[in-house]
Amino acid sequence: MSKKRSGFHNDRKAYKYGYCFPNISNSTPFVCPSIELPQIATYDSNMNYWVLNKNTTILECQTLTISPNYSRLRIPDSLTLTNKGTIINLSIITVWESSGIINTGTIITNGGFIENYGNIFNDISGIITNINQGVILNIVNAYIFTSNITNKGIINNDGGGIINFSIINNDIGGFININNNGAIFNFSGNIFNRGTINNNSVFNNNNGAIITNTGGRIILENNSVFNNNNGAVIYNINSGYINTSLGIYNENGTLNNADGTSTCGLGTLIGTNSTGTDCPP
Numbered sequence: 001m002s003k004k005r006s007g008f009h010n011d012r013k014a015y016k017y018g019y020c021f022p023n024i025s026n027s028t029p030f031v032c033p034s035i036e037l038p039q040i041a042t043y044d045s046n047m048n049y050w051v052l053n054k055n056t057t058i059l060e061c062q063t064l065t066i067s068p069n070y071s072r073l074r075i076p077d078s079l080t081l082t083n084k085g086t087i088i089n090l091s092i093i094t095v096w097e098s099s100g101i102i103n104t105g106t107i108i109t110n111g112g113f114i115e116n117y118g119n120i121f122n123d124i125s126g127i128i129t130n131i132n133q134g135v136i137l138n139i140v141n142a143y144i145f146t147s148n149i150t151n152k153g154i155i156n157n158d159g160g161g162i163i164n165f166s167i168i169n170n171d172i173g174g175f176i177n178i179n180n181n182g183a184i185f186n187f188s189g190n191i192f193n194r195g196t197i198n199n200n201s202v203f204n205n206n207n208g209a210i211i212t213n214t215g216g217r218i219i220l221e222n223n224s225v226f227n228n229n230n231g232a233v234i235y236n237i238n239s240g241y242i243n244t245s246l247g248i249y250n251e252n253g254t255l256n257n258a259d260g261t262s263t264c265g266l267g268t269l270i271g272t273n274s275t276g277t278d279c280p281p
Contacts, residue, residue, distance in 0.1 A: 032061035037070050049074050049094075057082040060105065066091045066112070075099040075118070083107060083126075089134075095120060095142075103127075109134035109153070116160065122146040124166070130155065130174075138162060138182065151175075151195070157182035164189035164209075170216065171195055178203060178224070186211065186232075193217075193240075199224045199247065205232040212280055213240035213267070220247025220271070228253040235280045236267035245271030 035058060041050035049072035058064050062085040066073055072092040075081050082102045087093075089112035095101055100119040103126035107114075111132040114120075117139045122128050128146065130136055130153040138144055140159030147166035149155075151174040155162075159180040162168075166189050170176050174195030178184055183202040186209040193216035197203070200221045205211055208231045211218075215238045220226055224247040228234055232253035236242050240258075249272045257274035260266035264279035 032059065035059075035062045035064050037064065037066060037073060040064075041073060048072070049092075051076055052079050052081060055080050055082070058085045058087065058105070060084045062086070063088065066093065075101065089114065109136065111153075113137070115139070116142045116144060118142055120144045120146075122148065140180070157184065157201075161185060163187065164191065166190070167192070170197060172215075199226060201225075203227070204229075205234065205253070206230045208232060210280075211235070213237065213242060215239045216241070218242045220244045220249065223247060225250070228255060235264070235278070236269060236274075237279060238265035238267075240267045241270075242268070242272075243270040247271075251275065 037050055040056045041052050043050050050070055052073065052075045065088045067090050070091050072094060074094045074096060076096050077098045080100050080102060083105045085105045087107045089109045092113045092115065094115045095118040097117045100121065102121045102123065104123045106127045109130045112134055114136045116137065122145060124147050126147055128149045130151045134153035136155045138157045138160035142160035144162045146162065146164050146168065150169045150171060152171045153174060155176045157178045159182050161183050163185045165187055168191045170193045172194045176197045178199045178201045181201055183204065186205045188207045189209050191211045193211065193213045196217045198219050198221060201224055203226045205228045211234045213236045220243065226244060226247060227250045229252040234255045236256065237258040254276055255274050256276040256278045257267040257269045258264045258279060259277045262279050
């Protein structure tokens with residue numbers, strides 16, 4: 001009669017010869033909870049909008065859709081909406097003074113409207129995409145700190161600040177309007193413009209930042225100021241158009257205007273002179 005081996009002995013033998021047994025556990029698999037606006041906000045019937053209840057985090061696995069059926073989401077004073085997942089905005093989001101959005105996920109404004117009186121922090125992994133006539137309105141003393149924005153709609157910066165450390169892609173059909181003492185600060189970032197940037201205030205391109213104007217339009221209006229300083233570079237290529245004649249252009253960097261003899265086409269420059277003709281690397 002053969003000797004019976006213990007289960008422990010068999011486990012040791014399996015380990016020795018590299019066999020792998022399934023790990024049987026009583027733990028319950030994670031199920032991503034659904035999320036809808038009424039779960040995180042309360043409807044104010046007098047004002048006809050939804051008010052965020054408390055500091056709220058949207059998980060990486062979650063998608064919050066703000067449909068036109070929800071008239072508006074208001075983030076009130078001192079509260080923060082942290083997005084690690086996806087927000088699809090088809091309606092209106094209002095970020096009130098001293099409140100904010102922290103985005104490490106994706107915010108898609110698809111024909112909707114973001115009205116910012118506070119702060120929007122778009123972190124390194126965060127993406128904000130503004131499409132289908134969507135509007136981002138940045139109001140007096142409000143700030144958008146961005147790492148990645150793609151705009152095919154309208155961004156109105158009215159007295160606020162947009163601070164870019166990474167990428168702003170103003171695509172065909174996109175408009176960025178800088179008004180009422182508002183400013184764009186492009187610090188070591190990249191702005192790719194194939195749409196239109198209208199500057200009625202201040203545009204700062206500094207500290208090695210790069211603007212590539214590929215068939216887009218950059219226009220200075222009404223004594224506005226454009227500073228291209230501290231190693232910053234502008235490439236005006238492939239039918240790009242830059243007109244500084246109505247504003248003040250300060251150059252301490254490099255302005256490359258393609259002259260048609262290279263592979264990056266021809267740029268049009270009105271109101272100032274180029275310092276080079278190089279194409280982007």
